[in-house]
Amino acid sequence: MNQLTKQSSDSEIKAYFNAVLKLTKSSEQFPVNLEEVWPLVYSEKGKAVRSLQDNFIENEDYKVFAQNGKNSNGGRPINEYRLSVSCLEYFIVRKVRPVFEVYRKVFHKTTSFQLNPTDPSIVKAKIMVAKFAMNTLNMNDSSKLLLVKSIGDPLGLPLPNYTESVDQLLSPTELLSRMGNPISTREFNQKMIAAGLLEVKERPSSSGKTKTFKSLTKEGMKYGENQVNPSNPKETQPLYYVGMFEKLFDMVTMNRQIV
Incomplete structure (x- = not known):
């Protein structure tokens, strides 16, 4: 051929x-x-x-x-x-x-x-992709569970339907809005990146170009979680714990030591 x-x-x-x-x-x-x-x-x-x-x-x-x-x-x-x-x-x-x-x-x-979703070679390939995604995207537990269920459900494996979270999770746009929008989401993200709490990752687009998205670093995940983007499962979107956001905001905007 x-x-x-x-x-x-x-x-x-x-x-x-x-x-x-x-x-x-x-x-x-x-x-x-x-x-x-x-x-x-x-x-x-x-x-x-x-x-x-x-x-x-x-x-x-x-x-x-x-x-x-x-x-x-x-x-x-x-x-x-x-x-x-x-x-x-x-x-x-x-x-x-x-x-x-x-x-x-x-x-x-x-x-x-x-293709049989229970075929061993297909299951192995899916597990490999899932491990790569979990390690690369720093997913939160809910996103990991959704990925695991997509593999386990066709096999009839018993899996929980939800995971517990430390606190309610909301987007930075919503949380900044609740604070009266002291700065824009873009400015907040830039300060998070400068503090080493947020990073920019890349993925290939369907057109062959490269697209970027933001992901909380290991240190940043003390203040929130990376959730799979509903619009694109190849990306994550950072969500923040409601109860810790104002403290986080003060630290990154006033250049205080991250603890």
Whole structure:
């Protein structure tokens, strides 16, 4: 099959996924050649291989086939990496929104083939993504629970429906409004960043660009929690404990020592 790139059209991507679907129906466990899909996300094949090896399990999510003979570019023979469908989805497809939309139309809406949410390889991939999100986004317990339930509910695992919080959580905009808006939310965020309590994180957008969002640091989480943004689960939004906000406000606006 032809190699896909960021310049590939929707029809080319759809044709490729349909070919993969046919191989899957014939019980092919690793129907995807990494060589054909890595340019959709990565700038170099080496980066794709390292990410694959670091985040997925060989012989379960992907398989390496040693190629005999010489490399056409000289040097040692190049290994061939074959991916499972679930690995393709979480390793490549979900990182590029337009590609995922095409993938979803081929796989998720095909009545004769549906990914089983209880399949061990899919569960492992979801757990890996969940761990990455929890560690990277500094989620609060409620957001972590929602993520865990999305994995555990299809498996019938008993999980609680809520978590306890230290105090009521509200946005800085609402809390500043209750104080009479002494400064804007933007100014407050800048002071929080300067104090090392808030940081700016990045995520790729569906258009291939980079978007930023704010997240409380470990020190900042003494005064609030990072909740998954309802508008975008790839982001968190900082919420603050009502009972501690005025104290926090005084500290960051008067440059007092953070305690």
